Amino acid sequence: MSTTKWALDATHSELGFKIKHLMISNVSGRFNIFDVKAESGNDEFGDANITATIDVASIFTNNEQRDGHLRTGDFFEIEKYPNIVFKSTSVKKEGDHLEVSGDLTMKDITKPITLKVEFAGITKDLYGNTKAGFSFAGKLNRKDWGINFNAALETGGVMLGEEVKYEGEIQLAKQA
Numbered sequence: 001m002s003t004t005k006w007a008l009d010a011t012h013s014e015l016g017f018k019i020k021h022l023m024i025s026n027v028s029g030r031f032n033i034f035d036v037k038a039e040s041g042n043d044e045f046g047d048a049n050i051t052a053t054i055d056v057a058s059i060f061t062n063n064e065q066r067d068g069h070l071r072t073g074d075f076f077e078i079e080k081y082p083n084i085v086f087k088s089t090s091v092k093k094e095g096d097h098l099e100v101s102g103d104l105t106m107k108d109i110t111k112p113i114t115l116k117v118e119f120a121g122i123t124k125d126l127y128g129n130t131k132a133g134f135s136f137a138g139k140l141n142r143k144d145w146g147i148n149f150n151a152a153l154e155t156g157g158v159m160l161g162e163e164v165k166y167e168g169e170i171q172l173a174k175q176a
Contacts, residue, residue: 006038006172015168020161033058036170043122045098050088074149081107106145130174137167
């Protein structure tokens with residue numbers, strides 16, 4: 001069976017996250033540089049092999065000081081662990097979405113996760129390029145990947161929540 005290769009259309013894709021701050025509100029951020037590659041034997045992606053790589057240094061929270069702190073050993077330790085990598089292990093069509101299971105590696109710790117992915121379909125752009133669109137959202141516990149930094153608050157509680165909500169809008173371009 002032949003497979004089709006797909007590559008990220010970075011100008012039409014985004015990858016973001018939110019974390020509870022001071023136990024009262026969420027702080028949002030995103031990664032500005034990431035790559036996604038997929039291979040599939042059909043246009044429904046039910047058998048896809050997917051790899052995503054995130055350049056952690058590209059983290060952006062609209063606060064330069066915070067971004068710098070996130071790059072240190074308190075959080076991502078980018079000199080030692082410059083990338084976050086996701087590699088799919090299975091893709092299953094479940095009703096109107098895909099269940100994409102795989103291994104997520106951060107800070108040299110690999111854990112399985114499953115993404116519930118909305119597949120919006122395939123179309124051609126104005127230049128005749130074939131594109132596929134996907135949306136996903138979920139949550140993970142940052143401590144599972146060794147991201148443990150926190151501080152106690154005078155009023156009780158902690159500065160940062162353990163749960164990180166993530167979301168992505170991914171557009172892939174079919175490769176010739």
